[in-house]
Amino acid sequence: MNRLRGAGLLLIAPAIALALALVVAVLVLALAGANPTAILADALAYGLRPTTLIAVVNKAIPYYLAGIAAAIGFHLRLFNIGIDGQYRLAAFAAAVVGAAVAIPAPLHIALVVTVALVVGWGWAAIAGLLYVRRGVNVVISTIMLNAIATGIIAYLLSPQRLAQQAAGSNNITTATIPESGWIPGLPTPAGAVNGLFVLAILVGAAYWLVLNRTTIGFEVRAMGLSGRAATVAGIRATRLALLTMAASGAVAGLVGLPQLLGASHRFGLDFPAGLGFTGLSVAILGRNHPIGVAIGAFVWAFLERSAQVLDLAGVSKEVVTILQAVIVLSIVVAYEAVRRVRARQERRYVAQAVETSPVIEGASA
């Protein structure tokens, strides 16, 4: 197969998706009674400003982490809807522990990160255990666990227990983490990039390495492609499922850290929620590939940030949500179409090769 042609075909899919999204955007904006071209030009101009781009990168970091967490599960068709509960519980625990100690900087940060990893890992492992031991579908158990996590946090995030309320404020937060637990931003001329950008890159690299260069990664990919063949080869599905869920949860635990370590330094009622579902969408967009997910996270964050300008122009921000959904839908359709074209090409190629090869004596049909 012509490699270049293959790559070109693969890029067509996102191009089709973006084109379709643009058409829908124009339609929807026109329906809302606004001038599509003017608005889109405004949004683009705003979006391409250096300060905005830096903000977009910062916004994309948690999206990326959530996307990798989702992607890990997707390989084994385990839909980790519980990323939301996992990251909030992990961030809360990490905030409480981080604020309770005062140790030198690298240790402090390592401690906070470890707590987040462990809590996320543990909460997802519950769903994983229920799946392998009792056959409970992961989608269901993670949704239930999300609600339970919300209740647990609500109970503990109270001035009578683990939190505090500043005088005159209506916000309840954990105590602020001392400065030894802060991660400084990476300064650029246009603003500071969240220091956990480095963590995101490390996670992405680790994800790729484990998946492509280790035995366990091979087993996961094999199981994902053909469960039956993998089982015949001796790969145990249950052990893999448990490890995958736990790994997904561990990465999910990191999703709240950019906000916690790089920005607010405490967990409060205003901690961002809903990042888990963004992670699922971004993983779908990026086809579970570490670079693809990064691009997906960036595009997603870009759309969200540019939407702020829409508000000022009097257009509902929700146009962006529709756009995001359309992009996801059209990407998956486009990829499927590309897959079919390639499959047909392959069949044609094989058929030609068979026709033109010499007949082998004694070969059975």
Added chain:
Amino acid sequence: MTAAVMRAAASRPRWLAGPIARVAVGFAVLSLLSGAFDAPDLFSRGGIAATLRFTAPILLAGLGAVWAERSGVINIGLEGMMIVGTWFGAWAGYQWGVGAALVAGVAAGTAFGLVHALLSVTFGVDQAISGLSLNLLAAGLTRFLSSIAFVGIPGGSITTSPPVPDFPTISLPGVDWLLAPVDRANVPILSDAAAVVLGLLTDVSVLTVAVVALVPITWWVLWRTRLGLRIRAVGERPEAADSLGVRPWHYRFLALGVSGGLAGLGGVYLVTVASSLYREGQTAGRGFIGLATVIFGNWNPWSVTLGSLVFGFTDALRTRQELTVGVLLVGLGVLCALVAVRRGLGRNWRGSLLYGVPAAAMLAWFWFVRVVPSEFVSFAPHLTTLLVLAFARQRLRPPAALGEPFRREDTG
């Protein structure tokens, strides 16, 4: 099992061991307990009526999932289909009445179901991804439509619709006259039983009755008609069905259309009976919980109903009276203890431990803590569902071709 146990089992009458007996015993235990505590009853007329209102939307989502998954297609998009059902139901309802709400909501849900079919059956997109994307689309679409249609109308805003009319309620004649005195008399167990019957048969919304009727209808269509047989065949062995001339695509489209329509009906229920307007986020994950009941219910409409009732009952309970959640906890603890004792008698030590430990935990908690904190009460239904799923006997048998897209060129 030892010979002694088998002999003992053979000598007991069959009906004593059956599910009816179990439900009766459970009911009696919980009823007695709630009478013993100085807390509101677990089973009250209003509570049972509320249970119906909470159960119906979940049941509809569950039935929708049965239709879809029996034809071999995973439908994670039920939540989105319910969301569009709520929006279009409210939008038509406040302008043209309940009839229009019904038609519009169901039509919207069906449309989304057909889109899901188009994506997953025709285009072969991964079924779960297609479903998830539809949920995303539904959320954004309804908010956007609200900003056009509801903002500026009295009572409307970007997150709410103006008030929507309700369906009429009906009662079975004579039930109230007969059983209300029994309910008020506060006789142990009997009064609670009377309350349950009263709650089920009086002041019930017409739509609730329709929803309940849909359960036997679903069963009858899928298991007693040729159409149903074909749908199920497509879900088990699509290649075989295809070779006999039964086109999988057609039946999957049909099943998904019905699936979406049922979820849309669930949405209509939410905006007319359960509440009286559209409110953003009011589906609150009910589509996913309906999906859970299907797995819990082994893809069978009757068990799906049971599963929906479990969630609906606990949700109604914790909303109306937080204190009763504590009573429920104790009741479950006692029931688990009973099962543990029975298993112990049958020398099934592992089973005994499995039920005994949670029983001890639940009873100990209540002994020391007395009351369940309100933050925990909020997830009582979710925890209950999770525990039931975890402890229920797992002889699950999903449709064989569930989740596999059917591609003709992949066969033979």
Added chain:
Amino acid sequence: MALVLAIGLTIPLAACVGLPTAPSPAAPSPAGPPQVHKIAIAYDISGRGDGGFNDLAYNGAKQAADALGVELKEVTAKLDDTDDDRAERLRLLASAGYDAIIGVGFTYAGPMQTVAAEFPNTRFAIVDDATVSAPNVVDILFAEHEGSFLVGAAAGLKTTTGKVGFIGAVQIPLIQKFEAGFTAGVRYVNPTAVVEVTYLSQPPDYSGFGDPPHGKEAALGMYENGVDIIFAAAGGSGAGVHEAAAQTGHWSIGVDADEYKLEPAAVRGHILTSMLKNSNVGTFAFVMSAAQFSFKGGIQTFGLANGGVGYATSGGFIDDIRARLDAYAADIVAGKIVVPQAP
């Protein structure tokens, strides 16, 4: 400041008559053109349309905008907003020329502190928070606990079963202020009364602000348990509580606005009174002061003393105890009764 006081003096009159409208400015306006050309209001997640304090904040701002003849812009928030997103929102508004910007809710506290420093010539106001400290920011607080005390006293005096109920939207400190005041008021007049408390949702699930079916079910449960008066501090969910009151023939108490005026005839006959949180007064005052050269930063508390909170008397159901309630109000203002702010 003088303007605010002038408005404040006329409010008690307006509140007693049950009118939640802001009166016309009593002081003569100083010479010079208004300093305000564009006003913006940034809501929290639930946005406008909840019939509650978001709406009232809007009403006040709109009245001021109309009085001054300027534009009013509204922007909403998203659940996964970070502080950075909210700051950017305020920044965009300020750089687009909006001179008076109102942020509703404590989530805007940190962002406003940052952005106010970047735009010293823009006037900011934050509702329901007192932690922002800058010369160009006004922190608007309401003494919800004081108003809740009064309706609690009303409930305590009017209950025939000795059991009253409180339904809060979301279990956050802001709503707990209502609970604390209400319970204190009930106990003050009726020490043996029982107060049943329930919250419709837990943070970060804010659905409790707009879930009438849940409100209705929770209320029905309470009424069946012997409660005869329920205080619905639940935003949009209150509609469900009032429905339940009408259905069972008991009483309910509204919140933020005079709900007697908002509910249909079938329901309003069961609304004993409402706890008025006149957020329209706060926002109106802010905008007008920004426009009239009399703006001063700092914390402004609107309580019983200056008519920021009160109770409604529409329907005449509490006419017989008004004298007592007003006496309690005077005691609170004088400091003889101290109302708790947390349960």
